[in-house]
Amino acid sequence: MIDKEFILEFYPLFIKGIAITLQIAFWGCLIGIVLGTVSGIILAKRVKILEYLVFFYVTIIRGTPMLIQIAATFYLLTFAGVSISAFWSAIISIGLNSGAYVSQIIVSGVNSVGRGQIEAAKTLGFSNYQIITLIILPQAIRTVLPALGNEFITLVKDSSLASTIGVYELTKQGEIIMSQTFDAPAVYITVGFIYLVITSTIAMGISKLETKLKYHVKR
Amino acid sequence: MLSVKNIIKTFYDKKVLDNVSFNVQPGEIAVLLGRSGVGKSTVLRVLNNLETIDAGSIELNKKDIDFSQVGMLFQDFNLFAHLTVEENVILPLIKVASKSRRAAQKISTNLLAKFGLKDFAQSYPVSLSGGQKQRVALARTLAMNPAVLCLDEPTSALDPTLKTEIAHIIQDLAKQGFIIIITTHDTVLLQQLACTIHLMQHGKIIETATTKELQQSKNKYQKIKKFMDGK
Numbered sequence: 001m002i003d004k005e006f007i008l009e010f011y012p013l014f015i016k017g018i019a020i021t022l023q024i025a026f027w028g029c030l031i032g033i034v035l036g037t038v039s040g041i042i043l044a045k046r047v048k049i050l051e052y053l054v055f056f057y058v059t060i061i062r063g064t065p066m067l068i069q070i071a072a073t074f075y076l077l078t079f080a081g082v083s084i085s086a087f088w089s090a091i092i093s094i095g096l097n098s099g100a101y102v103s104q105i106i107v108s109g110v111n112s113v114g115r116g117q118i119e120a121a122k123t124l125g126f127s128n129y130q131i132i133t134l135i136i137l138p139q140a141i142r143t144v145l146p147a148l149g150n151e152f153i154t155l156v157k158d159s160s161l162a163s164t165i166g167v168y169e170l171t172k173q174g175e176i177i178m179s180q181t182f183d184a185p186a187v188y189i190t191v192g193f194i195y196l197v198i199t200s201t202i203a204m205g206i207s208k209l210e211t212k213l214k215y216h217v218k219r
Numbered sequence: 220m221l222s223v224k225n226i227i228k229t230f231y232d233k234k235v236l237d238n239v240s241f242n243v244q245p246g247e248i249a250v251l252l253g254r255s256g257v258g259k260s261t262v263l264r265v266l267n268n269l270e271t272i273d274a275g276s277i278e279l280n281k282k283d284i285d286f287s288q289v290g291m292l293f294q295d296f297n298l299f300a301h302l303t304v305e306e307n308v309i310l311p312l313i314k315v316a317s318k319s320r321r322a323a324q325k326i327s328t329n330l331l332a333k334f335g336l337k338d339f340a341q342s343y344p345v346s347l348s349g350g351q352k353q354r355v356a357l358a359r360t361l362a363m364n365p366a367v368l369c370l371d372e373p374t375s376a377l378d379p380t381l382k383t384e385i386a387h388i389i390q391d392l393a394k395q396g397f398i399i400i401i402t403t404h405d406t407v408l409l410q411q412l413a414c415t416i417h418l419m420q421h422g423k424i425i426e427t428a429t430t431k432e433l434q435q436s437k438n439k440y441q442k443i444k445k446f447m448d449g450k
Binding site for chain 1: 267268269287289290291293295297298299300301310311314315316356359360363
């Protein structure tokens with residue numbers, strides 16, 4: 001039963017879990033944005049050689065389950081003698097996973113910016129780097145913001161898979177509480193509700209940002 | 220003087236420019252006339268380094284052309300959609316010409332006022348009419364102070380009143396000493412300009428005449444006259 005006693009007794013564990021989940025989501029998201037943006041530009045602009053490497057990376061990530069990626073990253077790194085905690089290993093694999101999906105979103109965003117604007121920028125003397133950072137990306141990100149929002153919401157939920165390699169994030173904390181209370185419904189409902197609050201907050205933030213940017217363009 | 224000599228451009232084995240040559244003096248308006256697909260726009264793209272030539276040369280004042288000296292007004296204007304009118308004009312000045320924001324704003328304010336766009340400085344392109352967008356694009360190009368100004372089908376998106384307006388602007392820019400090259404198949408625009416017409420067909424210039432020569436001679440320049448009569 002979810003009652004006052006249950007909450008008072010276990011809230012420190014839930015708080016701990018929330019903190020770990022948010023940290024995984026934050027770092028995973030950051031790696032995903034950076035890696036995804038760079039990979040997306042490489043794919044959209046068809047940068048020689050690098051585009052094949054990115055294609056290979058995206059194919060591997062999209063073609064395998066995230067659970068396997070999280071486990072494989074941790075065990076392969078450990079096997080290779082890299083001393084890394086389960087927490088950071090989970091962040092790396094989640095970031096790598098997110099980067100592959102973000103790259104596809106960025107490709108569609110970059111392609112949505114008219115070729116004419118890019119040619120106009122070239123004739124005005126902008127360098128390729130300036131064209132990407134000043135003309136393409138600001139517009140591409142506006143276009144793909146809803147899709148990026150969805151990706152980050154998925155990332156928060158998928159961070160629960162880090163529990164499989166022993167990261168004490170929200171889901172894992174729930175499992176610990178369950179082993180003490182044997183009250184699966186109460187734990188699952190509470191954990192689910194917390195995820196819902198986190199993801200709804202992100203969705204609201206993205207939606208506000210989207211409205212603000214749209215207003216900016218349509219005024 | 221801009222000197223285009225024997226330029227050749229091939230796309231997938233198709234010669235789109237076949238030994239095209241012409242000269243344009245400062246203050247002169249050169250018009251590349253012809254139907255769609257004869258290579259007019261390719262000449263402008265080559266002049267702006269958007270395409271490379273396979274053979275020939277392009278010289279400005281007897282030196283290999285420096286493409287930063289060439290400005291282009293696109294048919295679809297191609298304003299940066301995420302920037303205001305003022306930002307569209309000042310961004311290249313700040314980032315490419317390394318002007319201070321203040322100096323860039325001064326240039327922008329003067330040009331926008333000249334083209335009647337003072338009240339639209341903080342508007343976004345989406346809220347402008349076709350004629351206004353074109354003038355913003357022109358202000359953005361002129362702000363970079365080019366010696367050569369290329370205008371690709373400048374009247375294709377404009378109504379008749381605005382066509383007269385752009386014709387006046389072009390004529391005025393020529394008076395200021397710009398080397399102007401226009402592509403068009405709009406004979407109404409031609410009638411409003413004092414210019415040199417180069418009629419193009421299959422990637423070649425097949426006839427050249429000034430508007431004055433056209434008016435003075437009865438029997439010469441039949442190809443251009445036929446085109447202008449819509450035949």
